[in-house]
Amino acid sequence: MTLNSIRHSLLLLVLAFLTLEVQASSRINSLRIWPAPDHTRLVFDLSGPVEHRVFSLENPNRLVIDISDVRLNTQLDSSDLTNTPISRVRSAVRNKTDLRVVLDLSQDVQPRSFLLRPNEQYGHRLVVDLVLPEKQKAPKQQAPKTIKQQRQIVIAIDPGHGGEDPGAIGPSGTREKHVVWGISKELASIIEKDPAFKPVMTRTGDYYIGLRKRVEVARNARADLFVSVHADAYRLPQPQGSSVYVLSQRGASSESARWLADSENRADLIGGVEGVLTLGDKDETLAGVLVDLSMTATLSESLKVGSRVLKNLGRVNHLHKRDVEQAGFLVLKSPDMPSMLIEAGFISNPQEEKRLKDLAYQRKLAQQIANAIKDYFIENPPPNTTLSANRSHSSTAYTIRRGDTLSEIARRKGVDIGELRKINGLNNDVIRVGQRLRIPST
Ligand SMILES: [Zn+2]
DSSP: OHHHHHHHHHHHHHHHHSSOOOSSSSEEEEEEEOOOOOEEEEEEEEEEOOOOOEEEEETEEEEEESSSSEEEOGGGSSOOOTSEEEEEEEEEEETTTEEEEEEEEEEEOOEEEEEOOOOSOHHHHEEEEEEOGGGGGGOOOOOOOOOBBBBBBEEEEEEEOOOTTTOBBBBTBBBBHHHHHHHHHHHHHHHHHHHTEEEESSOOOOOOHHHHHHHHHHHHHHEEEEEEEEEEEOOOOOOOOOOEEEEEEOSSSSSSHHHHHHHHHHHHHHHHHOOOOOTTTTTEEEHHHHHHHHHHHHHHHHHHHHHHHHHHHHTOOEEEEEESSSEGGGGGOOOSEEEEEEEEEEETHHHHHHHHHHHHHHHHHHHHHOOOOOHHHSSSOOTTHHHHHHHTTTTEEEOOOOOOOOHHHHHHHHHOHHHHHHHTTTTTSSSOOTEEEEEEOO
């Protein structure tokens, strides 16, 4: 064959390919939408990697997402758009194999998009975040007001996972994010009842926020304690019981702690890329030293409050380990805020899974955690707080037993029932077994 005839047959071969039916090589299998207070996240589940481009159009406001070489394998217009800035989702095929998705918007948004590679739970994903402009964001959680120089003690409650990150999944399909949400909400509502305390939730709905962002929310609220709530999972069904972890400076205290720290930290890969926690404009080396110094003090506080929580959890559940464990969780790495991570139980254990999703049991766990936290702060009140002021005319704690009534307790302790209601933030005389009351000393 001459060179020319080779060229000729190659050309024919190419032409033959071009005239074949054109088929896009990747598919969009589903669209998941997660509204959060300051942004809405769209996750396109893909069968393979894609190229994409996102741009905005005005009058009316629209966002265009062009995805190359992709075929639609789902209904985009049936998505639930409640609490999102999207009023409608449309799509059309372009250039035979490309797809154009148009979002009709009810307000201005700042788009941000990125691709995520497959992980244990999901395949390739295209993530498009619609970030609301600052002024339209939901009001920020306020730092506590100082009343007469006395502030409330702020407890940051961090329900693990959320949104596209379900956390661990139990044998009958229970998702960790739902269990920890239930416990965290209960914990917040118990803590809120005490006027000396103020709970702050790091996430306020079923959406994902990065690990560093969770710490940032707590720091912005000037939290006195950071409590991350999770449920454990293991590859075998037998392990059971609650655990409490605080940060380890020299690596994990046991192999299982290390394994767990890895899987909890891995959540950040599911949610995307996060910025790095900074200490403002401090020099990096100096910042490192400061972190080390303040962390040592914080760690001993974390251990103290953590062991109280563990002991209390032992009243309503098995304990997985008798002592507070130490591991390198990212959410615990806050230099100036005592922090702990609670694994409420093993969602991978079928019996424990059943209990963990039960609201009454979630409430029991929350009550024990709240009691431990309150007791710790009653004994160690930070300066300038309502509790440290109350301490000067000191109070003691009393745990409600079966058959107790508020009026009977008041009589027995020789205190005014109105005073008792006030110091405990009670609106009525309803009390629960296990609830902790502060008794003012007369
Ligand atoms: Zn978790």
